[in-house]
Amino acid sequence: MAQKETSASAKDETVFVTVRSDCFHTTPNCSSFNQTGNIQEKPVTALRDDFPICKRCSGEYEPSSTPYKSPLRKQLEQLDPDDVG
Numbered sequence: 001m002a003q004k005e006t007s008a009s010a011k012d013e014t015v016f017v018t019v020r021s022d023c024f025h026t027t028p029n030c031s032s033f034n035q036t037g038n039i040q041e042k043p044v045t046a047l048r049d050d051f052p053i054c055k056r057c058s059g060e061y062e063p064s065s066t067p068y069k070s071p072l073r074k075q076l077e078q079l080d081p082d083d084v085g
């Protein structure tokens with residue numbers, strides 16, 4: 001019987017959490033860290049099995065629903081509206 005690998009690289013993967021976080025991140029560059037700081041590295045195995053992953057890091061988060069506006073994006077639209085889309 002061959003051993004089945006459930007997840008190729010999840011075993012020793014390092015993840016990132018903050019003191020108050022209720023989820024973990026796969027990258028220290030996640031935009032969620034901008035407000036919190038105090039990033040801690042941990043092996044994913046140190047977390048609970050049901051500890052949720054950050055939606056931005058997992059890709060579930062939709063940038064289009066971002067509550068804050070990007071001034072740069074708005075500026076770009078004004079520069080060349082006909083080129084958008």
Ligand SMILES: [Zn+2]
Nearest residue numbers: 025030054057
């Ligand atoms: Zn994240």
